[in-house]
Amino acid sequence: MSDADDARRRTEVAVRAASAGSEIAADAFRSGIAVETKDGKTDVVTQADRDAQTTVVEVLRERFPEDPIVGEEADALKQVPDTGPAWIVDPIDGTNNYVDGVRVFGTAVAAVVDGEPAAGASVFPALDDAYRVGPDGAFRNDDPLSVSDRTDPETATVCPTFWWDYDERDQYAAATRAIVTRFADMRRFGCAQLELAMVAAGALDGAVTNLVMNPWDSVAGVHMIREAGGTVTDLAGDRWRHDSTGLVASNGEIHDELLAVAREAAAVE
Known part of the structure; x- marks a missing residue:
């Protein structure tokens, strides 16, 4: 076979x-x-x-x-x-x-x-x-499915995905601040697999976290985004894996700006 x-x-x-x-x-x-x-x-x-x-x-x-x-x-x-x-x-x-x-x-x-x-x-x-x-x-x-074709971050909508625990809320705040100062708007749905699927469908232009995501919250959606023409990397900008630190998923056009969001959140001490 x-x-x-x-x-x-x-x-x-x-x-x-x-x-x-x-x-x-x-x-x-x-x-x-x-x-x-x-x-x-x-x-x-x-x-x-x-x-x-x-x-x-x-x-x-x-x-x-x-x-x-x-x-x-x-x-x-x-x-x-x-x-x-x-x-x-x-x-x-x-x-x-x-x-x-x-x-x-x-x-x-x-x-x-x-x-x-x-x-x-x-x-x-x-x-x-x-x-x-x-x-x-x-x-x-x-x-x-096909990811969106937006190239201008100021027209794009981004989701801070996954869950920052109570002792990580400064990182969550940094991520949301970085999103709203770079992009048109922000959405959060509380369901990572749907958020990733929405990126694949073009309903969202990106989803981002600086954390290590659980594989059950991420792998299916990441595969959808890639097959729909999008880009998914880790904090270093390398190809995302199930054990990567950070998940930056986008239509590919706004990826550098979204990567900057993840890195701002990760830089908070």
Whole structure:
């Protein structure tokens, strides 16, 4: 089997797994589900997160029983293997939105081979949007994706993505200040995979953080942006990987300005 055929097969399975997980999340949405905290006051989890991850894993195991699975919940691996195939799962990205009854949440599944993205899917059931990416390109609801063509930062809209914890709020403040002094406007949705997908779709011109992002919050969306013609680097301006420090994702045209934002945030002591 060629690499492209294998990636197509993984794309199909990623779509099925993400769709199945998102159905579990949608069924429990606004149902008064109990909420627990993990590592901090805003790091929340619900039984729906666990049930959705179980469902996603079951779908993946049907076709790829031996592949490692990296995931946010339960006993899944927390680091992406450097060699061989693996899957990366976020059962509910945007859990804070989810528990507040906000429709901005979804299930993301990515496939990697030797640490490099090969396929992915992100399904946002309350928005009726399903994104997928593979060797044939990136799509939303079967429509091909393309990043925006804005070249003037003063017409661009940028999202400070991921989450700066309470002891990192000076960096968050620096990032937002740098954005609003360089770009036309700023958006934040509280769901990193959707924010990255929106860059791929041209709805946002860029998304940025100076932090190390979790692979389940990032890999599927990064792959979409690249396949849609965008650019994703780390703080040094090098090609982003799942273990990079900083994530700077753009349409490519405003990348240098966005990179400066990440570096300003990182420079705060």
